[in-house]
Amino acid sequence: FKRHDEEMAKLREDMIAGFKRHDEEMAKLREDMIAGFKRHDEILEKHSTELVRLRGSMETTFKRLNERISSLERAMISGLGEMSKFAGMTFEEFVRKFLTGSLRESGEIPEDAELIKAVIDGEEVNIFFEQPLIVGEATGYAESTDEILKLLRKAELVKARYSREPRKILVILSVKRTAAEEIKRIAEEKGVELIIGKIVD
Structure with missing residues (x-):
């Protein structure tokens, strides 16, 4: 019985040590995941900021382009009015x-x-x-x-x-x-x- 008790005690110690290692590994994995999510959030935030800036830049460019096209159209139509007189x-x-x-x-x-x-x-x-x-x-x-x-x-x-x-x-x-x-x-x-x-x- 003594030997059996010793083996059970040893098994219990091994199990406790195993659970402890498992808990440590899980804690480490959790830390790695949290760090990974944090990096992911930082990257997303950076990309979001860049996308907002890019969208603003594109909207400004398109607005200027549309203004230039509208201005060109007006000039062309005004010119057509004058040219039509000469063309009879x-x-x-x-x-x-x-x-x-x-x-x-x-x-x-x-x-x-x-x-x-x-x-x-x-x-x-x-x-x-x-x-x-x-x-x-x-x-x-x-x-x-x-x-x-x-x-x-x-x-x-x-x-x-x-x-x-x-x-x-x-x-x-x-x-x-x-x-x-x-x-x-x-x-x-x-x-x-x-x-x-x-x-x-």
């Missing part, structure tokens, strides 16, 4: 030619295609193309929202005729300042591509 064309005809060239170059219409003037259900449409479906208006001056509302009315007629939503384009050489913001708001809300040459008082 109306502003509407000149815009139609200009947009035709631009859409051909971007591959949005075939190279031999031409934007035309059309009559849809008794309504004259300044700028029209069937495939892809495009409806547009070009006017020298706007002092109210009448021109954009007229375009939207014609777009609805075209939509009813062809059973699909047309691309809508409105080109205005000069807009009265008091009407400009409302025209822009409607254009954004209704998906109208709006190009304004200049805003006047």
Whole structure:
């Protein structure tokens, strides 16, 4: 019995030592995991900061680019107004030619295609193309929202005729300042591509 008791005592000691080593290893593993999570959090925080900075930089760049494009569009449309006089064309005809060239170059219409003037259900449409479906208006001056509302009315007629939503384009050489913001708001809300040459008082 004495020998048995000694063996049991030895076994108990070994088990206690084993549990102690296990606890120490678990504690070490826990410390390593905590340190790992901490490093992971630090890396994530660093990346998040860099992403926020990058996003801010990209937004600023895109904003500047959009401003430059808008400025270029305005200058081009103002120039078109002057050039149309020398070319012996109306502003509407000149815009139609200009947009035709631009859409051909971007591959949005075939190279031999031409934007035309059309009559849809008794309504004259300044700028029209069937495939892809495009409806547009070009006017020298706007002092109210009448021109954009007229375009939207014609777009609805075209939509009813062809059973699909047309691309809508409105080109205005000069807009009265008091009407400009409302025209822009409607254009954004209704998906109208709006190009304004200049805003006047």
